[in-house]
Amino acid sequence: MNVTVEVNGVEKSVDCEPRTLLVDFIRTKLGLTGTHIGCDTSNCGACTVLLDGTPVKSCTQLAAMAGGRKVTTVEGLAQGAALDPVQEGFHVEHGLQCGFCTPGMMLVGKALLEDNPNPTDDEIRWAISGNICRCTGYMNIVKAIQHAAATKAAVKEQPAEPAGVS
Amino acid sequence: MFPAAFDYSAPATLDEALAILGEHGDDAKVLAGGQSLIPLLKLRFAQPSLIVDIGRIPGLSGVDSENGTVRIGSRTRHRDVEAASQLRGRLDVLLAAAPQISDPLIRNVGTIGGSVVHADPQGDWGAVMLAVDAEFVLRSAKGERIGPADGFFQGPFTTAISPDEVLTTIRIPSPSGARTGGSYHKMERKIGDFATVATAVHVVLGDDGRITRAGIGLTAVGPHNIKAKEAEAALAGQEPSTELYAEAARLAAAAAEPNSDIRGTAEYKKDVVRVFVQRGLRDAVKRAQGANS
Ligand SMILES: Cc1cc2nc3c(=O)[nH]c(=O)nc-3n(C[C@H](O)[C@H](O)[C@H](O)COP(=O)(O)OP(=O)(O)OC[C@H]3O[C@@H](n4cnc5c(N)ncnc54)[C@H](O)[C@@H]3O)c2cc1C
Ligand code: FES
Ligand code: FES
Numbered sequence: 001m002n003v004t005v006e007v008n009g010v011e012k013s014v015d016c017e018p019r020t021l022l023v024d025f026i027r028t029k030l031g032l033t034g035t036h037i038g039c040d041t042s043n044c045g046a047c048t049v050l051l052d053g054t055p056v057k058s059c060t061q062l063a064a065m066a067g068g069r070k071v072t073t074v075e076g077l078a079q080g081a082a083l084d085p086v087q088e089g090f091h092v093e094h095g096l097q098c099g100f101c102t103p104g105m106m107l108v109g110k111a112l113l114e115d116n117p118n119p120t121d122d123e124i125r126w127a128i129s130g131n132i133c134r135c136t137g138y139m140n141i142v143k144a145i146q147h148a149a150a151t152k153a154a155v156k157e158q159p160a161e162p163a164g165v166s
Numbered sequence: 167m168f169p170a171a172f173d174y175s176a177p178a179t180l181d182e183a184l185a186i187l188g189e190h191g192d193d194a195k196v197l198a199g200g201q202s203l204i205p206l207l208k209l210r211f212a213q214p215s216l217i218v219d220i221g222r223i224p225g226l227s228g229v230d231s232e233n234g235t236v237r238i239g240s241r242t243r244h245r246d247v248e249a250a251s252q253l254r255g256r257l258d259v260l261l262a263a264a265p266q267i268s269d270p271l272i273r274n275v276g277t278i279g280g281s282v283v284h285a286d287p288q289g290d291w292g293a294v295m296l297a298v299d300a301e302f303v304l305r306s307a308k309g310e311r312i313g314p315a316d317g318f319f320q321g322p323f324t325t326a327i328s329p330d331e332v333l334t335t336i337r338i339p340s341p342s343g344a345r346t347g348g349s350y351h352k353m354e355r356k357i358g359d360f361a362t363v364a365t366a367v368h369v370v371l372g373d374d375g376r377i378t379r380a381g382i383g384l385t386a387v388g389p390h391n392i393k394a395k396e397a398e399a400a401l402a403g404q405e406p407s408t409e410l411y412a413e414a415a416r417l418a419a420a421a422a423e424p425n426s427d428i429r430g431t432a433e434y435k436k437d438v439v440r441v442f443v444q445r446g447l448r449d450a451v452k453r454a455q456g457a458n459s
Contacts (some may be wrong), residue, residue: 001174017171018171018172018173018174018217019168019169019170019172019207020168021168021169021204040208041167041205041208042204042205042272043358045269045271048271055270055271056271056274056275057271060200060201060204060205060272060275061200061204061275062174062197062200062204062217062219064176064219065197065200065219065221067176108271126270127270129269129270129357129358130268130269130270130271130272130357130358131271
């Protein structure tokens with residue numbers, strides 16, 4: 001069957017079997033390997049992508065279900081050389097060690113800040129509770145998302161000044 | 167892991183879906199959020215020849231109410247139930263249960279109807295449906311029938327629905343102005359885990375402060391979600407009291423038929439039912455009393 005999706009702002013039309021999982025579609029058919037496969041059993045969130053802006057586990061979706069919809073992967077976060085505030089937050093606050101969970105964590109963080117620009121630490125922890133990190137102990141991930149919230153708030157106040165990477 | 171091969175159809179209307187299901191019967195499987203079915207397909211516990219994705223059919227999701235009945239579209243996602251603030255004070259047990267299901271990513275996709283039809287004995291919605299005496303609207307190409315929640319759950323992953331039927335709507339009696347309260351107590355090892363034990367409680371109070379009706383549903387303590395009918399009967403018409411809750415909780419624990427497994431022994435789980443029902447009744451009655459004062 002043919003599946004057409006808008007991936008990171010670009011429309012892609014690809015042939016695949018109906019049984020193709022969204023994560024395999026993204027990694028193998030589209031060559032975007034920033035989306036990871038961890039548990040493959042819907043538990044870890046390493047495969048998280050945004051479907052029409054909402055975080056989902058792409059190992060537990062068929063590619064066919066995403067047809068006609070917008071998919072955002074980690075590759076879609078940076079705009080050219082400018083990192084997304086969430087990426088900047090993970091960089092500055094050291095929100096990763098091995099980096100395996102990071103694409104999922106950042107996409108969940110990005111979606112959270114769209115809905116709730118000023119979250120509490122508890123709200124961040126609740127939002128990332130479907131994503132497992134084996135390295136960081138989560139403290140710096142929470143700080144990274146808080147950093148992104150602060151950056152976005154600052155950018156909103158001074159739209160002329162782009163956020164730099166320190 | 168990936169599923170065995172299947173054909174895929176995504177009908178644009180309910181009638182079209184029902185016609186396809188009528189034609190293919192047992193070989194076809196309805197796909198809603200896929201948060202239970204896709205794992206089963208990947209493990210090849212399910213190997214249908216056709217998947218009928220109902221995700222593109224309009225009119226199957228949303229929460230509204232009419233003439234004392236709350237209607238929830240089968241494809242309403244767990245997160246949408248969680249956010250349905252119009253249920254506050256009417257069906258608190260739904261609002262209490264929704265955020266305890268799985269994790270936020272699964273709740274972004276999984277649906278209440280999929281959960282009901284999947285009928286996992288450890289699933290949370292079944293117990294809630296039994297507590298609130300929900301009715302399921304089941305449509306096939308041949309017509310429509312209404313199945314009460316009581317009797318719908320027949321065994322592990324087994325319900326009264328037939329393969330050519332789609333659950334379209336969940337109807338819950340909820341007279342406006344009634345003093346109601348509800349609670350959902352769940353023990354899980356970690357966020358995202360299924361329940362070791364969970365209990366759903368829904369109470370309606372009369373003007374005199376007595377319990378007019380109480381509904382109690384149990385999760386993960388039997389071959390399917392269980393309605394604790396003797397406990398419900400013991401509460402009806404009674405003045406709320408600690409002694410009454412204790413007696414009802416004892417009866418609810420007696421209705422549980424848990425197995426011993428890695429999550430705990432049968433004896434332990436029965437006692438958790440007793441403790442949770444006692445707490446659940448106290449919390450639900452408190453909420454119902456608060457609603458009017
Ligand atoms: C990691 C993980 C943890 C989870 N934890 C919990 C938990 O704690 N508590 C809990 O209750 N659930 C839990 N679930 C299950 C989750 O709630 C599912 O969303 C739900 O069981 C099924 O809903 P769905 O829309 O995804 O259905 P699907 O997976 O699409 O379908 C499930 C079944 O229902 C049938 N079906 C679906 N919709 C209809 C319909 N309208 N008419 C007829 N048949 C239909 C399908 O054919 C299939 O047999 C968990 C799932 C995962 C992956
Ligand atoms: S790989 Fe999808 S949740 Fe772990
Ligand atoms: S940084 Fe290694 S799993 Fe999170």
